[in-house]
Amino acid sequence: MILTEGQAEGQAVNPPVDQPLIHRPRRLRRTEALRRMVRETTLAVHDLIYPLFVMEGKTQRQAVASMPGCYRLTLDLLLQEVQEAYKLGIGAIALFPLIAHDQKDNAGTESYNPDGLIPRAIRAIKQAVPEILLITDVALDPYSSEGHDGIVQAGRILNDETVAVLVKQALAQAEAGADFVAPSDMMDGRIGAIRQALDAEGWIDVGILAYSAKYASAYYGPFRDALDSAPKFGDKKTYQMDAANGREAIKEVGLDIAEGADIVMVKPALAYLDIIYRIKQQTNLPVAAYNVSGEYAMIKAAAEQGWIDEKQVILETLLSMKRAGADLILTYFAKEVALMLQK
């Protein structure tokens, strides 16, 4: 085939309409077997990480109103859920705690209590389902009386003082048995500080899944309902990224990699597919995407109205994240998708 300048093979332009067609792309779409053969991207259950909400108590589950199908679970029910997920082939979970108001303070002290809800949950899961990869969130907001990811002083979020607490939190999680810690706070320098502290304490095999490009997003609304963790004043724009910025995501990812991240993450996913794509071009590290609560809620709401085909929209949405370059996807749809992929 003769290609004109700037043309790649397969991109040749068809001749004018009165001449026979040389290229008929539809040939490759004729049957399912053929489509499967030339498919560029696939979604598999081992790509998925299942986020779960845990709370104190016994045999209780509370529905999260803005996330139909998601629950806050007490530890005993959480163990059942983890077992079920593991049986479905889901290899990893991410844990988030609901903390009582009287345990919250400005410095997030409860976040590094070695007998706190998360360390207890880690130990119980590791005993019940030792094979599942356990990822724990490192951030102050579920523990913060201010609903912020950092310590507040005169309306500002302190960076380095917060990092010191995050380090203690990560160490408490590693001590309890977490496989990966996942800092979601967006303080500067926290990946390096956590890596150094983990290594110094001998936790060299505990990995870091860094929320590297985390945007200040309205898509987190339902999650904050689930954890009762909405900011008490202002917003998170002095630490989470501006939705308008793409190059800055590359900078953040570069810093986290230099500081020792094992996996980098983009969050949210759907409105930031270009960021996932760009980051994938920049690093050989695995790239994760967080299909966040608002993305989940939108699909559930439209499906409840009967306006969309829920299963197809879920699969298409998650596939778009894979196509953009995500290797891993955190998604509240994990169990549903595992069931769909079984068929």
Ligand code: PBG
């Ligand atoms: C907080 C945190 C948030 C989410 C994960 N960790 C919310 C926030 O930053 O306010 C959001 C997840 C979701 O919306 O599904 N450290």
